[in-house]
Amino acid sequence: MKKLVYLIMLMPLFAVSQEQQNEELSNDEAYQEYEPFEEYDQWFLEFGIGGNKAARTHTGAQPQFLNPSNVTETINTSLISGLHANLAIRYMFNDKFGLRFKGGFNDISEDEDRSTTSFNSTYFQSSLETVFNLGSILDFQNWTNNFNLQFYTGFGAGLLLPDDQFVDDEDLTFSAIAGFTPMFRLSDQVSLKFDFMTAVNFDQDYNWDGISTTTTRAVDGIMFNASVGLNIALGKQKKNIDWYHVYNNEVNEIALLREELNALKQKMTDSDQDGVLDFLDREPGTTNGVAVNTKGIAVDNNQNGVPDELENTLNTKFVSQSEFRDSQSKENASDVIRSLITKGYINVYFGFDSVVPEASSIQDINSIVLFLKQNPSENIELTGYTDPVGNKAYNEKLSNNRAKYINDILVSAGVDQSRIEFKGSGVNPNFENNSEYSRKLSRKVKVQLK
Known part of the structure; x- marks a missing residue:
């Protein structure tokens, strides 16, 4: 489990390293690779609001066969443990990959029907994430122009403030992050987004309720976040790179239409000037001045x-x-x-x-x-x-x-x-x-x- 967590944490570092290598390239090929994206906004401001689920761990919420005799309280959280809000800034290196710095706020409370006492804890999150624009990677433009999907993974840090009626302390945590974001285009600059994230904490000292300390060996805490919000492109360009695959597909379609139009114009010409258009002329190149029939054949x-x-x-x-x-x-x-x-x-x-x-x-x-x-x-x-x-x-x-x-x-x-x-x-x-x-x-x- 720890190996998987470390791998997820290192993925943003790999992305940053790869981007630095690309920037160091001085040949024309590297320049041309990124030049087309200058016409697109690559910075984004994101925010959302929703709910969280503090999945584990809680005081006394272990399975019955463990049931420690020294536990006097049992705490559980509801499907929605409390309010979640997030704010992020994102930069896309190209139409497929980018980095995002995100901060989050979580209010955590108990499930009254399954808990012996009440609590209210606060958890602040911050994370650095590698973002993968699946719309461009998987060619979504082949079947939709208004839906996109982003996947992200990374690492982060959090600050748990347990309910002060139980402990007067702060708990610094470290997390492995993964999630996905469905997006719907509202305009060229704004998208509606639904964000679903999982944070796996290690080095978390207190349970979410703060009544007792964690007793797990590897994963000390799991937090699920779900939110709805907006994704806003920052910049003066009229297009943003999240929808590059759609714009690029539209450009290709326009190019094909232009080719068809040019072909039609070519057909509408009368090269031998016999009064019959080329695409109807069954005898091209008739001598000037020679009478022809309706098919362009010399009489x-x-x-x-x-x-x-x-x-x-x-x-x-x-x-x-x-x-x-x-x-x-x-x-x-x-x-x-x-x-x-x-x-x-x-x-x-x-x-x-x-x-x-x-x-x-x-x-x-x-x-x-x-x-x-x-x-x-x-x-x-x-x-x-x-x-x-x-x-x-x-x-x-x-x-x-x-x-x-x-x-x-x-x-x-x-x-x-x-x-x-x-x-x-x-x-x-x-x-x-x-x-x-x-x-x-x-x-x-x-x-x-x-």
């Missing part, structure tokens, strides 16, 4: 894989029949286009993760169509490339789809399929891809003469 009535407006542009604006006839008279036109293709100046570029060419590349597609129609003996090879974003298998597929898309446009414009070969080569190896501009140049279909 392709003849189902040839080429958007109608892009197809009409190729057939009417750039390579109309009259324009083609006129070009026949320009013998050097083919030589110019051949030179541009050979030097690598004619390429078709794409947006990110898209197989539809950029509007700026329509002129180059027209030049290819014009050249092939003017030179029926010429054949070409289309090689698709991507930027380095994405995995290898996906990029190889995307590059092949880009090359095929341009192939389909040329075929739909009247070029025989036998004159065109296409393939995908994955990530473009000719660019460092260390900038946004470089990545744009990487996303292309290269045109080569065979």
